[in-house]
């Protein structure tokens with residue numbers, strides 16, 4: 001279970017999150033919606049432990065532990081995974097090499113044995129197939145020259161390999177055409193389980209037709225302005241975010 | 253930015269124990285007297301050298317007394333007292349071992365610690381079909397053992413220490429020694445010519461493809477000693493050889509001097525591939541100690557369509573002053589230079605290459621990857637020149653620098669001279685930093701900072717890594733990780 005209480009966070013001295021409360025029980029999928037610039041990505045970075053994001057007040061408890069005490073790689077080992085809105089490119093590093101380093105690092109930290117090369121290959125092949133990723137793509141340098149869809153599918157592949165139990169998806173639907181959206185959503189749905197919590201961040205209701213959330217929260221001006229069931233997303237689809245105000249210095 | 257402050261902290265912590273080859277070996281040694289011409293006579297006598305070689309050395313020595321240390325490189329160090337240096341140290345018990353059995357067990361233990369497969373049996377006992385590597389091991393100033401000699405001899409390949417070559421193959425040594433790097437070439441090369449102690453000699457006869465990788469491991473052990481190896485490799489017409497040089501030195505407070513000379517000669521249609529993994533002791537966290545590496549390496553593409561390719565991975569030494577070069581004399585000859593130079597702590601690297609196009613239709617390619625971390629300085633210095641007669645000379649140069657932290661420096665100094673209008677020289681250069689976003693992306697996937705940096709750097713140098721013989725690639729990737737330990741926060 002993830003419990004966020006009265007979270008205040010600043011970036012470059014500017015307060016972006018201003019007293020955010022949120023609880024995601026194990027096994028549930030919660031959607032975070034909100035206008036551009038409302039602090040959705042900021043929340044995801046704070047959860048993953050990005051260093052320029054300073055928490056000035058409040059607590060984050062993950063499975064009873066203080067998440068804010070952990071380094072980013074410790075959070076990864078503890079089961080936190082962020083599918084980035086803008087995945088980074090790493091020239092010269094084959095995607096496969098990256099996947100393998102990450103999986104082995106996390107397994108080592110969790111006290112599990114590293115995969116042998118054949119085992120690892122078999123598992124990657126299996127999971128890549130579900131996401132319609134062909135092996136040729138995995139031989140290319142990480143995210144370099146990948147299309148938007150390829151990058152997002154690669155994020156979900158990493159998610160399925162690292163076996164997290166807190167999955168944070170930051171606008172995974174942006175830039176995807178309808179086929180890619182379906183493939184990615186199926187990949188995500190396959191990972192739903194009673195142990196796993198998911199935080200699905202999106203600007204549009206569309207994604208939530210495929211990944212049906214248990215709860216929907218609307219983020220505005222750095223706080224949760226409203227919460228409800230899946231029907232809240234539909235309502236927002238009609239009325240837009242006008243009621244919640246576009247934030248002063250909005251950014252995508 | 254917090255990342256930078258922490259980088260500085262971490263760099264301060266770079267610990268000498270991170271240099272895993274920093275052990276010394278207790279072996280009695282014989283040292284030459286210091287300070288005058290007697291040094292040269294002593295060394296020559298120790299090695300039972302013929303008169304012509306003694307004369308050659310003495311001439312170099314007299315010449316050297318009139319020369320001054322070069323100061324144009326972007327490196328700074330306290331003055332070296334050349335009068336107070338031992339120019340020769342040899343393990344006492346190893347004067348002329350006939351076989352492995354006669355080699356001091358302490359020495360063998362040292363090489364074992366270094367992971368050098370000296371014992372052929374062990375290599376042979378390895379995985380079936382595993383590549384064989386013949387090794388010449390040089391300890392302080394003396395070559396202690398060369399492996400796989402019989403098998404090489406069957407192919408007609410001569411691979412032995414240069415002292416032995418002087419005795420057994422004087423005609424070859426006389427013909428080629430100093431023919432690429434003349435005695436008068438530069439301060440360090442001239443000094444080397446006077447006092448060189450040992451090194452490797454390779455001759456691959458006409459039309460022969462050397463059946464295995466050749467490799468030399470150099471280790472400096474004795475205190476206060478300069479190491480001056482001399483390597484000479486000749487590929488006769490149509491021959492091919494791939495040679496790898498590896499280096500380590502123990503941790504010492506004083507700086508150790510290393511001034512080697514390497515000469516390569518490629519005749520018609522011959523090809524020499526020379527790879528170096530240089531991992532001398534880089535000095536401690538304050539920049540104390542470490543090896544001064546002042547090396548002259550040059551290849552002569554003497555025959556038409558010959559090819560020489562230098563690949564270097566430079567991670568060690570307090571100071572590196574090194575410009576492996578190619579003289580493209582033969583028509584249609586080709587020179588290549590692939591370099592990875594990593595500097596961390598207070599290391600200073602001034603390295604690059606010279607491609608001298610003399611013949612028609614000659615081509616050259618330079619790929620240099622410099623990685624600077626900590627307080628280090630990393631300079632690429634390269635010359636590409638085309639002579640009046642070098643019609644259609646072509647060069648492609650690409651120099652990429654990667655900075656880790658903001659206390660280090662990377663510099664690119666290319667010199668280009670074209671005296672023939674048909675020359676096409678292309679030059680590309682980039683400087684980049686490991687971004688915090690890239691690092692965070694890796695961390696969020698569970699990698700530690702050190703693993704993340706090693707991964708990103710290995711990606712950055714990939715084009716060059718691929719030039720290394722397969723056998724050494726994995727080892728080198730690890731070495732790159734080790735050299736950058738503590739470079740990032």
Ligand SMILES: Nc1ncnc2c1ncn2[C@@H]1O[C@H](COP(=O)(O)OP(=O)(O)O)[C@@H](O)[C@H]1O
Nearest residue numbers: 011012016036037038039040041042249251252
């Ligand atoms: N690195 C940063 N430096 C300064 N301001 C930032 C930074 N990152 C985000 N912001 C600001 O924080 C606010 C919230 O941004 P973000 O969390 O990306 O919103 P969302 O993901 O909801 O669109 C925006 O006003 C944005 O300009």
Ligand SMILES: [Mg+2]
Nearest residue numbers: 040041085252
């Ligand atoms: Mg966003």
